[in-house]
Amino acid sequence: MQRIRKRKGWTFDKIAECTGVSKGMLYRIEKGETQPTITIVWRIATGLNVSFSSLIKQEAEVVNIVEQKQTPDLEEDNGRCRLYLIFPFDPETQFEVYTMILRPGANYHSLPHLDGVREYITVKAGEFEITLHDKTYMLDEKKSIQFSANVPHQYENKADTETVLQVIMYYADEG
Template sequence: MDYLSHNVSENLKRIRQSKGMSLDQAAEQTGVSKSMLAKIEKGTANPSLGVLGKITSGLRIEFQTLIDPPRQDYCLVKPEELVPTKELEAQYKVWTCFPFEDSQSVEVYRIDVEPGGVYVSGSHGEKTREYISVIDGTLTVDCHDHVQQIKKGQVYKFETDQPHIYRNDGNRKASCVCFFLDYTNIR
């Protein structure tokens, strides 16, 4: 199930239940069949925009409320159970642990760079910053004509409005957690 279907599934169920409505009542209110609503809530249906429009109109909610990421009071991410979002064999792997979402200005990544490996990242645009916490090995970051070596347990921040390079000059894998901040709308 993709993240948008997941959002709709979770939000529809939460909204319906918060209104004290059964599936039958929601079907009557929205004009969408009970079986279709049940499938949407289970994440087994891919509703059309027309169906989503009927749901938002019938439940008297904004469309954005239905597709926004559902509130999570807690979430454990195990990068080893994720599919890497970027990978170059014998060089690096990047996992997106928490992706950027409209309601948040932060992304969290796990990056592993193999010995001798290099990972080149493009600019993320104005008013963007990364915070890197090295959890194993030593990582070298090159950005803004500044080269910084970061060792296990150290934390480093830098502006990411230019291309930047993560490099492992050591003889064992370097791993870090990277917090990416877009502070365009933060005052």
């Protein structure tokens, strides 16, 4: 976040105004003193007009073999929704890839993303419901979905088993 903030020439006041996240929280996040929730990272990304993973990525190498971490990069809904970054945002491809694991009972509400952001979700294991606007879709291992992510959307696992999602976020324009 510091790199992006300095590149844009923004103060914590400006970021707080654009994201709805307090200056104190932004400062603690930038200094590594606290781990934000998925919702807070999305708010910051949307307010800064940058990709989600640009706020949590590590520098990429020419060849990058990724093994899922034991600890998620971010958690939400009391740990029932866990996010593991696989490939951070790449300005050449305009996308990022991560795995989202929804434990039984998980209910994650996502804020709208910027115009031009599309989500591509493939169910790798289990099943879940996704609600876009007021329409709900049930997806299982035989289904995938893609949609414009500039609307509120909700992921819910009503099953008794864990659901594993492969998520690709495409950013039409990294601002």
